[in-house]
Amino acid sequence: MNKRVTLKDIAHATGVHVSTVSRALDPKRDTPLTDDVVLRIRQAAEKLGYRPNRIASSLRTQRTMTIGVMIPDITNMIFPPIVRGIESVMEPLGYASIIVNTDSQRGREQRLVEILQDRGVDGIIHTAVLLEDPTIERAAGAGLPVVTLNRRIEGTHIPYIINDEAAGISAVFNLLYDLGHRHIAHLAGPQLLSTGQLRLNAFRAAAADRRLDTKAMTIVEAAQFHETDGRRSASEILLRAPETTAILCANDRLALGAIDHCRKVGLNCPTDISITGFNDMPLLELIPPRLTTVRIQQFEAGAAAARLMAAILAGQGEDVPVETILPVLLVERDSVAAPRSARVTGR
């Protein structure tokens, strides 16, 4: 554990004062220095293998060049691309990220914010899921820069990035409708989660647009975004509304579960029933029937959030928009077809 080279060592080696060394090594040299001395110092630093001690610097400047990234669970495949998107903009700027998994537990989320603050993070990018949690608002209220992903926090000026969930749901809904489906059920996500709620609202709106009786539509809420809940909820849908010809699911995993359940009860997708997903997760195209779904921009969402954060940290907080909505893309594959009725009548 050979001791690290400090500014003092360089000062000794070059015969100048530490403060001079500090100035010479500062990349944004606003202070005036002789070119000669700068050169000598830089060479000495190089030679001695100097590496700045960020801890000391942080203590002095009150900036750690570190941001906290809060996500529900990194093992959920939609988050790694977001993390890389964030990294892609923050790392070149010299920022590191401390990533924490909240497991969507309120108490844990609370603790993690404190942990991040103890470590002096310069800001927090919060990939929200829980619809309400006061933790992050308090942090923001205390002056910590915060940007959220997938989550608008009412009554504040916390900038947020969201995917255009409404447009995505509307696109799949219209796809189904235009093929002739009129008995479209919604396999909704957990209403505790923002995406669950947004997509359900969007579903109702899309149905209303087509003048369908939204009261009469079958909507079943899954407890979690998992295949198991997809199966269970699909079963409930078919029980409650056997006339259903299409199930619009709030995400891909629910859709996979729904397809599986339908297959088990002898309904083939898409010939007997159309099913759609949301997210376009990896590997989906290898799983038959290839799911028709909505692709969201994960990497770009992370990058966009990071860009806002970077702007705020650079003191340009005034210029950042509170709302950023990213476009989504309808991906048509094999899990959707015209309903039998339409096919029979249509001929």
Place this chain on the structure above:
Amino acid sequence: MNKRVTLKDIAHATGVHVSTVSRALDPKRDTPLTDDVVLRIRQAAEKLGYRPNRIASSLRTQRTMTIGVMIPDITNMIFPPIVRGIESVMEPLGYASIIVNTDSQRGREQRLVEILQDRGVDGIIHTAVLLEDPTIERAAGAGLPVVTLNRRIEGTHIPYIINDEAAGISAVFNLLYDLGHRHIAHLAGPQLLSTGQLRLNAFRAAAADRRLDTKAMTIVEAAQFHETDGRRSASEILLRAPETTAILCANDRLALGAIDHCRKVGLNCPTDISITGFNDMPLLELIPPRLTTVRIQQFEAGAAAARLMAAILAGQGEDVPVETILPVLLVERDSVAAPRSARVTGR
């Protein structure tokens, strides 16, 4: 941005010295203090909402309570569980992790180690892929605690965790052999990566165990662990050795690619050809034919590495084993069957 409460504030409020406050708030109170004063200080701290400033503490103690976690790419599905495994043991101990993606690029890896060191991480858990890179050895040589995953570094005492790749390969090999396969090809992973190399060696060893002529066996190396390379390499295997009845692939993604190629050229898996994978990645059981593969313990590998790291950081470096091998599990599913020849002859 209301200023944070410091020890000094508490000292003022309670009328004692800062150092007394520091001692009173130290969880591992080895220093003797009056219960009364401790209580008063703690209450004051609570009331004022004191939170220790870890930066200041780190500067003084030379410990950041932060570790660096280097992984190739978090979007590769096998890594998130490892990360959570690490977190599961480090977080309760008060450690945070800075996760960086190396993209398996040597230069980048080098830079990242420096970045981590600049930030004063107490240790690095290195999930290796590149077979040789001097960076991490130098860091370890400089006294930084290092634990690696999937990678033994020869000639050093750097502790490493590996999955029992050899046992896994041997298990699938024997499964195929015992079903009657004699023309078993290996779709090998990149030989620049440790897993690629280990699995190829294990394949040769398994073949030799069964007294097969290892020289005569078909082995094709994929450039990357991707479906595309799986397709390409499978094609080459079938061209070079049309008699092949089974392809043992170095990982699941290669296997998925191989299956896809075989299907395209009219070979059904498993009736015409048996194909096996490695890793048992998520969602595999939803993709037909369900792949026979080897499950490795990702979460546990992360946790094991973290436990070693924790022991080292606690000063018990002497007690940690250099080598930890985690058992793997053969997962038999639908992508393997007896070869046609055996089925014909067998009756």
Place this chain on the structure above:
DNA sequence: GTGAAAGCGCTAACAG
């Protein structure tokens, strides 16, 4: 242009 000095908030000897 460069040096001197102070101090970020905390911990750990050393006194008493």
Place this chain on the structure above:
DNA sequence: CTGTTAGCGCTTTCAC
């Protein structure tokens, strides 16, 4: 038992 003191390594104001 508690106070005093001295820094960790760096940045930054103020002198000269």
